[in-house]
Amino acid sequence: MARHAQVHVSTVSRALSEDPVGVGTETVRRVRELATMLGYHRDVGAAALRTGNSRLIGVLVPRLTDLVLATIYESIDAAAGTAGYTTVVSNTLDDPLRRRARLDALLSRRLDGVIIGDSHIGDTAAFELQQRGVPYVLVMRKLEGHLSVTTDDQLGGRLAAEHLLSLGHRRVGVIAGDLLASTGLQRSQGFRAAFDAAGYPVEDHYVVNSGFGARAGRIAGDQLMNLSIPPSAIFAVDDLTAVGAMGAIRAAGKRLREDVAIVGYNDVDLAANLPVPLTSVRSALTEMGRLSFEALQRRINGEEAESVLLKPVLIPRATTVEGWE
């Protein structure tokens, strides 16, 4: 490349940099033209070696086939892309061993920062990054003492509870997801606290812990429907889980809403387009992704960043409200 342009490689480097200082305008033009002609790209990896920053950030998620995390990752990637960063994503399957292995693999690429979307209670990934001095941000799930961008899951649970209470439901079930994820825990805590406060505490056997996803929801829903007195409404801490539970309600011969109402969480695109549109608590997923990247970027640049707690909103639809269209 330097040979073709008849100049020194340092000149090429300067000419191709976004602020070409110390190179004649004519030379800059000539070099850049030649670069596009030859289809030449600067090797980001080699530059990373020299400058010390790879412009690469890692993202840890439980799994990408979970629509919620995929949505967040998409917005992280979009924000990162426009800022000139490349993202590398890793499925950890919420498995500590896998997480360690994947994090090691990532770290050996010298990334500039990490966004953790699969934080678990008792998980050490965040501490390890802190200790190694790698900038990081938690997203979706929070952990005490670490920078995070999340929605207020307690409030979200309370919104769902108040909605069901206002519709007259007194005996309700909760599908709480994974207890080790702060999301499931806090959503169900917020929900139960509101029912407690209203004087209708949710009994423990009306709360079932499952994983996330449709299949888990179906199983948990079956369990609730098989209680001697089934609940008149169900709060599922995840939309896909709610869809599975809808199947359980139907399989039990009950009618949706009329016999058993149901509220989901996250308001994924699918919720509004279901045959029976699903009432859901909307958490600003794409906004969370964007904000988490911005927070990480500030950390990378050595600036201060504060945790963000977004406000969820309940979107009522046909699974709880009559005549909704």
Next chain:
Amino acid sequence: MARHAQVHVSTVSRALSEDPVGVGTETVRRVRELATMLGYHRDVGAAALRTGNSRLIGVLVPRLTDLVLATIYESIDAAAGTAGYTTVVSNTLDDPLRRRARLDALLSRRLDGVIIGDSHIGDTAAFELQQRGVPYVLVMRKLEGHLSVTTDDQLGGRLAAEHLLSLGHRRVGVIAGDLLASTGLQRSQGFRAAFDAAGYPVEDHYVVNSGFGARAGRIAGDQLMNLSIPPSAIFAVDDLTAVGAMGAIRAAGKRLREDVAIVGYNDVDLAANLPVPLTSVRSALTEMGRLSFEALQRRINGEEAESVLLKPVLIPRATTVEGWE
């Protein structure tokens, strides 16, 4: 690191390589122990600079929030991970400009190969990689003259058609997805060909082209339901699109299966766990992902690789078959 171990850096390099030749067994042990103690990782990027292969592969997908592509990507990443490769994924949103930009960004990381999951008719990405000498494989969507791992979409369409024909359906609708994607095109072609052969050709206005996803399915479904004589069955080339169409059927006051049957495609996890389980044509998504990586790996190693065409299977469920459980 070399200083700590009191040996030369070349010795460290050799000791840490998976086949340590030319280094004493005792030295190897000592160096490796020290490495774990110090939390030292070899810099993959620097090694890439020296050896010329980055152990990095790129994956192009339309979008990760599409469950189908997320599933494929997950299995690609799993296969790549065990082979010591890291994957970088890019959402192209089926937009040519974005695709170009993302591909350029990827290429400047000097990746060892690319898996293209968003190939479009008339798309130049594959040709460009071919010309630049970057190993690549198409997955999910095929393109004439390029190495690909796909399922037989024509056959899949035919399976859906034969299923509906055997149930007595004669006037059917098709939701064909994106016409520029080979999947949507070939599935609907296979479907229509089978109805043609049976003597019940599908009229053009019973075929609607939409995008993919639930929202697009809802809109397309509404369109079919508003025909003067609505179809007695619908074939949607994608499960999520089918879910949207189920909403349209319900909104039109019709009953699922009894008034309008529906068949989806891909058999994603959700299909079996829907309130009304969805009949779907199963394409081996995870297998496709794995095989595409293996094909790419062969190409990277300079071996020969042949295109793979997997066989789909129809899974009958409640949206077409009475009394299914």
Next chain:
DNA sequence: TCCACGAACGCAAACGATTGCGTGATGTGG
């Protein structure tokens, strides 16, 4: 006793970029 041989390890170049510093050319003011 001497030489050949192999094992273990050090030396240095190379990968492709970035960047502080030095140098030559050009222009300008006194």
Next chain:
DNA sequence: CCACATCACGCAATCGTTTGCGTTCGTGGA
């Protein structure tokens, strides 16, 4: 006409590895 500032560019070190080759040393056989 000279001194000096300015601009454009080359030089060389550097990042962390890998790898061919050379060197040292110990051992065994003739």
